[in-house]
Amino acid sequence: MRLPVPGPRDVLGALEKGADQLDALFGAIPRVLALVDQAEVLLQRAAAAVDKVEMVSGRAAEVVTRTTGVVDAAEAQVGRLTALLDALEPSLTRLQPTLQALADTTHPDEVAALVRLVDHLPELTSRVEEEVLPIMATLGTVAPDVHDLLTVSRELNDMLAKLPGVGRIKRRIDEEQGEDRTTATVRD
Template sequence: MRLPLPDPRELPRVLLGLPERVFGLLDAAESLIGRVDALLERIEGTRLGADAVVRRVDGIAADAEPLVHRLGVLLDRLEPPLTTLEPTLRTLADTTSPAEVAALVTMVDHLPELTRRLETEVLPIMTTLGSVAPDIHDLLDVSRELNEMLGKLPGMGRIKKRVEEQQEDDAERSD
């Protein structure tokens, strides 16, 4: 590419305008250098901020590494039973209402008292049931004999029939 040369007659005008243009270029270069300096400072600030973020991430990663290892070990141990229980857990989750969960929580809250009463009240009674059974049989035999004796009294048949009719009426009303 060929550069056009100024006409020799215009050379004095060109030479007179040259310092103005050079000073204009110098001013533009100084302004550009100032902007580049400001940009470099912002880039340095960004780099420093990025370095700080990298240090924080490295610290978090160092803290998280033992936790990730522990979670990995725990997951390895729990995965087989959880996989086996998954259908049961899904059914339980699909069929359990919030009211049932609340009832279960209430029941768990009462377990200490229920356990105490079971140990102090129910179990002692259960241990005596073996000796009570013959007494109950004797009492039942005496009750049958008494019922037979009452049935032989004059007029008791009609009373018995009336009582049975009344019980039937009561049963029909309750249905």
């Protein structure tokens, strides 16, 4: 398609055709200048659009690079998780019924109590190590002493039993203890 902009041949042809054509030709000059101005504006807008496209393209390339890094890291983590899950799967499969029963039967209050117990474990451990274990270590040496004490108490009992009047006192104590037990049973 040919543009309506006159070329040198048109000018010569117009001169040949006469003054009417020359007037028409001069009338077309402002339209040609307006078209050139519009073309310049369009070129500026096109250059700005190309600049924006290049900027967006650069940012997109950065995003693609970062995304590739994230995907690579995720693939490595997925590989580690896959190996871990493959290793744990038999145990988890065997534990599943137990875990389900635990989940079905555990009350939130029990979980809260367990959390409190775990919170107290450091103090309990410290006290067991500092107070209970030393006492337990001495229990081996206490047993013979307790046995000796029991022997002496039996001998003392035998000696007291031989004293006159002790039999009556013993019967009275047994009767009082029997009454105390009966009274305690009635109260309960």
